[in-house]
Amino acid sequence: MGQIKLNQVSKSFGDVQVIPPLDLTIEDGEFTVFVGPSGCGKSTLLRLIAGLEDITDGHIEIDGTDATNVPPAKRGLAMVFQSYALYPHMSVRKNIAFPMKMAGLPADEQNRRIEAAAKALNLTDYLDRRPGQLSGGQRQRVAIGRAIVREPSAFLFDEPLSNLDAALRVGMRLEISELHKRLATTMIYVTHDQVEAMTMADKIVVLRAGFIEQVGSPLELYHRPCNEFVAGFIGSPKMNLIKGAEADKRGAPTIGIRPEHIDVSTSAGDWQGKVGVAEHLGSDTFLHVHGVDGCDPMTVRVDGELPVKHGDTIFLTPQAEKLHRFDAQGLRIE
Amino acid sequence: MATQHSRSAARLMMAPAVVLLLGWMLIPLTMTLYFSFKKYLPMRGGDLGWVGFDNYVRFVTSSAFWPSVMTTLIIVGGVLAITVILGILLAILLNQPMWGQGFVRILVIAPFFVMPTVSALVWKNMFMDPNYGLFAHLWEFFGAEPVQWMSQASLTSIIIIVSWQWLPFATLILLTAIQSLDREQLDAAEMDGAPATKRFAYITLPHLGRAITVVILIQTIFLLSIFAEIFVTTGGAFGTKTLTYLIFQRVLESQNIGLGSAGGVYAIILANIVAIFLMRIVGKNLDA
Numbered sequence: 001m002g003q004i005k006l007n008q009v010s011k012s013f014g015d016v017q018v019i020p021p022l023d024l025t026i027e028d029g030e031f032t033v034f035v036g037p038s039g040c041g042k043s044t045l046l047r048l049i050a051g052l053e054d055i056t057d058g059h060i061e062i063d064g065t066d067a068t069n070v071p072p073a074k075r076g077l078a079m080v081f082q083s084y085a086l087y088p089h090m091s092v093r094k095n096i097a098f099p100m101k102m103a104g105l106p107a108d109e110q111n112r113r114i115e116a117a118a119k120a121l122n123l124t125d126y127l128d129r130r131p132g133q134l135s136g137g138q139r140q141r142v143a144i145g146r147a148i149v150r151e152p153s154a155f156l157f158d159e160p161l162s163n164l165d166a167a168l169r170v171g172m173r174l175e176i177s178e179l180h181k182r183l184a185t186t187m188i189y190v191t192h193d194q195v196e197a198m199t200m201a202d203k204i205v206v207l208r209a210g211f212i213e214q215v216g217s218p219l220e221l222y223h224r225p226c227n228e229f230v231a232g233f234i235g236s237p238k239m240n241l242i243k244g245a246e247a248d249k250r251g252a253p254t255i256g257i258r259p260e261h262i263d264v265s266t267s268a269g270d271w272q273g274k275v276g277v278a279e280h281l282g283s284d285t286f287l288h289v290h291g292v293d294g295c296d297p298m299t300v301r302v303d304g305e306l307p308v309k310h311g312d313t314i315f316l317t318p319q320a321e322k323l324h325r326f327d328a329q330g331l332r333i334e
Numbered sequence: 335m336a337t338q339h340s341r342s343a344a345r346l347m348m349a350p351a352v353v354l355l356l357g358w359m360l361i362p363l364t365m366t367l368y369f370s371f372k373k374y375l376p377m378r379g380g381d382l383g384w385v386g387f388d389n390y391v392r393f394v395t396s397s398a399f400w401p402s403v404m405t406t407l408i409i410v411g412g413v414l415a416i417t418v419i420l421g422i423l424l425a426i427l428l429n430q431p432m433w434g435q436g437f438v439r440i441l442v443i444a445p446f447f448v449m450p451t452v453s454a455l456v457w458k459n460m461f462m463d464p465n466y467g468l469f470a471h472l473w474e475f476f477g478a479e480p481v482q483w484m485s486q487a488s489l490t491s492i493i494i495i496v497s498w499q500w501l502p503f504a505t506l507i508l509l510t511a512i513q514s515l516d517r518e519q520l521d522a523a524e525m526d527g528a529p530a531t532k533r534f535a536y537i538t539l540p541h542l543g544r545a546i547t548v549v550i551l552i553q554t555i556f557l558l559s560i561f562a563e564i565f566v567t568t569g570g571a572f573g574t575k576t577l578t579y580l581i582f583q584r585v586l587e588s589q590n591i592g593l594g595s596a597g598g599v600y601a602i603i604l605a606n607i608v609a610i611f612l613m614r615i616v617g618k619n620l621d622a
Contacts, residue, residue, distance in 0.1 A: 009551055045620065050525060052521050052524065052525070072523060072524050072525050073524065073527035073528075074527075077525070078525065079521075079522065079525045081518045081521065081522055082518070083516060083518045085516065085518035085519045085521065085522035086519075087519060087522075087523075087536070087537060087540075089540040089543070090539075098523070098528075098536070099525075099526035102526055102527035102528045102532065103527055146522075146526070150526075199520070305464050
């Protein structure tokens with residue numbers, strides 16, 4: 001079990017309200033990602049759920065019981081921190097055993113769980129080392145191990161991959177996803193990286209300045225962003241947002257078109273532009289096209305083989321059915 | 335070539351400092367050793383020639399020797415215990431966010447800047463005087479008989495005075511160490527179900543290990559040679575004669591340079607024994 005319900009939860013530090021009252025339900029077994037730019041309150045929200053910060057107003061329910069005033073240790077949640085927060089003077093074994101020792105579990109049960117976690121996380125050879133002797137990825141796994149052995153009703157991850165290098169991050173992303181499939185436990189994952197959000201989540205919660213902008217599955221957010229902010233935040237490279245005459249022509253103050261939904265031609269099209277920087281990724285090429293009215297530069301994703309170079313003139317045509325329209329307040333027009 | 339030149343230049347530049355430091359240490363040490371084998375009584379005939387190990391035997395067999403070693407160890411141990419324990423508590427207290435934190439921290443450091451002679455006199459006359467002292471008034475307020483601090487609780491008094499002087503040092507070092515503790519480690523321990531006392535025992539205290547080692551080592555070096563506090567309070571009476579004070583009495587009050595020098599050599603040996611013990615016990619904290 002691991003259903004978490006936030007009911008009109010708000011948080012203020014002094015006079016500054018960082019989380020305005022919000023409602024959110026996280027279903028049992030769901031992988032929920034909180035995503036948003038830095039300072040949007042996503043980590044604070046996670047700490048409120050964990051109980052490390054007191055909520056100013058509202059209620060938190062875990063598995064149907066009010067947990068608002070329950071201390072963190074009693075909420076049955078385990079957390080993995082950005083800095084891993086391993087205890088540096090303890091061996092890996094003692095680090096993983098710490099929560100069980102605090103809970104007063106019998107020694108043989110502790111050992112059984114440690115062995116199981118170490119095997120699942122490839123840590124068996126490192127159990128007697130100190131955290132200082134491990135690499136970043138191994139430390140991350142120890143932190144996850146320490147969370148697993150508690151058999152919590154939900155895992156909380158606070159930007160766990162941001163201290164790892166790019167290659168390792170992709171690997172750990174997969175490991176965490178697999179862990180979720182295997183354990184089928186509720187997980188709440190905080191990140192500022194929309195790629196992590198898109199690849200891992202069952203449900204994404206997009207936050208800005210403490211407000212929930214949109215909640216939905218990754219593809220819902222990709223196909224039907226409810227406002228300009230979500231449209232610009234989800235998807236890589238970013239959606240092109242076009243204002244002015246070209247937008248008016250299509251019946252909205254702002255229109256959005258993703259780089260992958262633009263057709264390129266060297267002879268004719270709706271918009272004419274000059275190729276600026278071309279980023280070659282092999283499979284694809286991202287072109288930054290200058291001179292399109294209302295959006296400069298416009299990013300276009302084209303086939304990696306397309307023979308265009310800096311300074312070429314090209315024509316762009318947005319795929320009409322993939323166009324997003326937003327009103328003056330930035331909200332989606334259906 | 336360039337490195338060769340700069341290396342010899344570096345040696346040349348360092349030479350004065352090295353020579354000065356060596357001289358500073360070697361000359362007094364050699365003179366102490368030299369006099370310790372002589373019968374040398376400045377007021378009673380001066381240099382009366384070599385006497386072998388006579389001074390060493392006399393110093394150890396004197397009835398004042400072993401009590402003075404014990405007194406030294408009690409004072410050092412007492413002050414260390416008080417400053418480390420109170421230092422940790424004060425450091426935790428000062429680490430809490432509060433109004434006027436900077437000012438309070440400066441106040442806490444203040445006793446360290448008071449000269450030992452001055453602070454000992456202030457304690458002796460303002461606090462511990464059995465007639466006019468604040469403690470006497472306090473005791474009387476509660477209807478108790480004022481304590482004759484300097485005679486009845488002489489060793490305790492000196493430990494209190496010296497602890498007061500060294501507490502700021504311990505607090506300061508421990509405070510900087512506590513500030514470097516990763517906040518997330520405490521959060522993690524809280525999530526793991528450790529109450530405040532266990533968070534202190536399992537997270538904060540091990541984190542402070544190295545700082546505590548530094549405090550103990552540095553303080554021991556200085557505490558083995560405390561003198562002014564004893565000189566201006568009890569003058570070595572009432573069982574407060576430390577090894578340092580005994581040597582002072584042999585040299586200046588008995589005017590026996592040879593005997594005092596032999597005592598000085600014993601003091602060096604004692605300091606080294608203590609140092610070896612300390613390094614064995616706490617020195618491993620300094621690795622890694």
